[in-house]
Amino acid sequence: MSIRQGFLALLSEEPMGGYQLRQEFEARTGGTWPLNIGQAYTTLQRLERDGLVEPVPDDAGAGAGADTPAESRGERYRLTAAGRAEATSWWQRPVERNAPARDELAIKLALAVTIHVDGHGVDVGAVVQRQRTETLRALRDYTRLKKDAAADGPGLAWTLVLDSLIFAAEAEVRWLDHVEASVLRAAHAHPVVDPPVVEPAKTTTTPKTTKNTHTKAGR
Amino acid sequence: MSIRQGFLALLSEEPMGGYQLRQEFEARTGGTWPLNIGQAYTTLQRLERDGLVEPVPDDAGAGAGADTPAESRGERYRLTAAGRAEATSWWQRPVERNAPARDELAIKLALAVTIHVDGHGVDVGAVVQRQRTETLRALRDYTRLKKDAAADGPGLAWTLVLDSLIFAAEAEVRWLDHVEASVLRAAHAHPVVDPPVVEPAKTTTTPKTTKNTHTKAGR
DNA sequence: ATGGTCATACTTACCGGGTAAGCGTGCGGC
């Protein structure tokens, strides 16, 4: 849905073809979400099918004034009245949060605290620790990109996108800490002879020993 | 991908049919993400096509012991060796954040700060304000559900899912505040005769006056 | 002048997530 709305927003500025729309979309979002060219044209075709855009007649290009990009030589599209109305209404209504998108990590942790295989539970602490490592890695990447973006000055838009990713990654780390604390608290409240699955270790290293010690100390 | 992995995780506990998988999935995630029955069966069929699950022979049910749910009367599936390996590896690898999922709100704000229609920019402040209102509303909903969940005690899993939604909503509100501050800062640094689009107001109320005053004060 | 490379422009067949509507059976309650 967001590519579709983004195309309508970009076309409210000026008529464009599929290739240009893809370029503008990626330029203004800092390439965070690469847009496959096949999807750009499919989305454009669906917008045309739904009556939100129409091809610009060829002779209209000549009369459109000097600001028409002359270097664009493919088929160009412009908004219809319905398309313009839809583009305007996008700014005016919030992105709804009634049905949050499925989140693989939330599903994973929700299942991890309930799944038992052969009488053993999943080692939730290990799952949380590995995820925290990955999320902190991503956070460092975003922070570094943010510094580079500020230095290069490619624009406010991309730094805002990076900020969104940073805020989300920080929230995820906090949530993982919270999950870990909640699971420990629940284990204290309901001590069960329920040792975590002994996961097949790649190497017989200290982590395994540490894990066992940690589990015992938690009792 | 997450439904698929979730089914593998559930089947690592015991064989189940499509209807049961759907029920267990929803029960353990608190119904946050309703699972369409058509998707449950399609996902199950794809798992079978990919050799990760196989039907349980009928006679195997009789010999499976007393813990086999006798009340399930449809086709049941169990993990193959490949399926069990895949289920195990899900716990062991983090959910990667290299290619973050497209986020309509981040796209929207990135476009809002760059789009100009007929020489006017988008009223980013208004977009942020409306979105903040919706996100705070969702946050209140999640917080209320959290209180109810704690009272009923349906389980740790659902409270963890609610916590995830709460942490994410709080991060989104902070990001929106940050966007608003960044846009104001940028406007001060590069004052441009670029008034926001006068959006068609539904009512001639104080907000409009406030907005005009605010914009003037910002110059 | 020619050839190679890259940007521009577009198509196509497909995959996976997801849905609504429909159908059949069995069981419990009235």
Place this chain on the structure above:
DNA sequence: GCCGCACGCTTACCCGGTAAGTATGACCAT
């Protein structure tokens, strides 16, 4: 006995998204 609901499943479709392929034009090196 009948109705409604739970259980069980199918089907046709929509939408987001992709990789691979094709064609043309411009530019640069030879």
